[in-house]
Amino acid sequence: MALxxxxxDLQIVRQRDAYEKSVADGARRADHPARDYPxxxxxxxxxxxxxxxxxxxxxxxxxxxxASPAFGETDVTELDNDLxxxxxGEPLGERITVTGRVLDRDGRPVRGQLIELWQANASGRxxxxxxxxxxxxxxxxxxxxxTLTGDDGGxxxxxxxxxxxxxxxxxxAWRPAHIHFSLFGSAFTxxxxxxxxxxxxxxxxxxxxxxxxxxxxxxxxxxxTYDHSLSQxxxxxxxxxxxxxxxxTATWIEEGR
Numbered sequence: 668m669a670l671x672x673x674x675x676d677l678q679i680v681r682q683r684d685a686y687e688k689s690v691a692d693g694a695r696r697a698d699h700p701a702r703d704y705p706x707x708x709x710x711x712x713x714x715x716x717x718x719x720x721x722x723x724x725x726x727x728x729x730x731x732x733x734a735s736p737a738f739g740e741t742d743v744t745e746l747d748n749d750l751x752x753x754x755x756g757e758p759l760g761e762r763i764t765v766t767g768r769v770l771d772r773d774g775r776p777v778r779g780q781l782i783e784l785w786q787a788n789a790s791g792r793x794x795x796x797x798x799x800x801x802x803x804x805x806x807x808x809x810x811x812x813x814t815l816t817g818d819d820g821g822x823x824x825x826x827x828x829x830x831x832x833x834x835x836x837x838x839x840a841w842r843p844a845h846i847h848f849s850l851f852g853s854a855f856t857x858x859x860x861x862x863x864x865x866x867x868x869x870x871x872x873x874x875x876x877x878x879x880x881x882x883x884x885x886x887x888x889x890x891x892t893y894d895h896s897l898s899q900x901x902x903x904x905x906x907x908x909x910x911x912x913x914x915x916t917a918t919w920i921e922e923g924r
Contacts, residue, residue: 670708670837672873678706679878686881700879707875708836743781748814750826758808760789760827762903765863765891768820769850772913776820783813783849784824791830791844800832825903828865836875843870843877850910863908864890 682704690696702714746752751762769777787793787810790802794809808827816822829844845862864877871877880886888911897905 672839675706675837698885704879707879748824750812754807756807758805758827763828764825764903764905766823767909769816769910780816781851785811786846787829789827789830791832843868
């Protein structure tokens with residue numbers, strides 16, 4: 668019998684209670700989720716069960732780069748970070764500006780960092796052949812963008828607020844609105860992938876992916892802050908979201924998923 672949302676909600680509560688009890692008993696806080704988080708059902712099937720294979724960089728330091736793409740400033744155009752200007756017409760939906768800084772564990776800016784994002788459109792559908800969600804596609808919105816961080820580690824994207832969409836983790840499962848972010852570091856092998864969410868979403872308590880980050884403080888770092896000073900008159904609402912690459916306040920990364 669298929670699991671219901673009530674079943675998943677109960678699993679989420681039990682996982683969170685067990686985590687809080689372990690912390691109260693002296694365990695260290697875990698900023699990153701377990702790779703086999705039961706409410707996120709597919710993680711049980713596809714998370715690594717064996718130790719990671721080490722690349723023999725001592726013998727050939729360049730081996731790891733042979734199949735890796737190379738990016739430079741000339742590859743990123745001025746339209747790549749504005750997803751509302753990539754087609755002939757205006758996309759449908761609520762236009763937003765997302766800006767922030769990429770920082771290291773000591774709060775220092777990470778310059779020249781390639782950031783890519785991808786997302787669903789305002790109806791909650793991706794422009795991808797495998798997305799068969801019966802919601803309309805938008806011919807003026809592809810849902811992908813990229814940019815390079817500046818000297819202060821800053822980045823900015825203009826896009827459309829994505830819609831929620833169903834997925835088949837359990838009966839009546841819906842993902843909160845979110846944007847996927849990818850950061851490439853100084854080499855392709857350092858790639859980090861995470862998700863940004865929007866404040867006040869009623870689907871937060873019901874989403875196994877977000878709730879797999881059982882530590883409350885770590886989970887809140889995935890939620891952007893509405894910042895009215897970033898809103899542009901008669902154009903877009905503004906959100907701020909900083910990304911910390913490592914350390915105790917690091918942004919959750921989809922490691923091993």
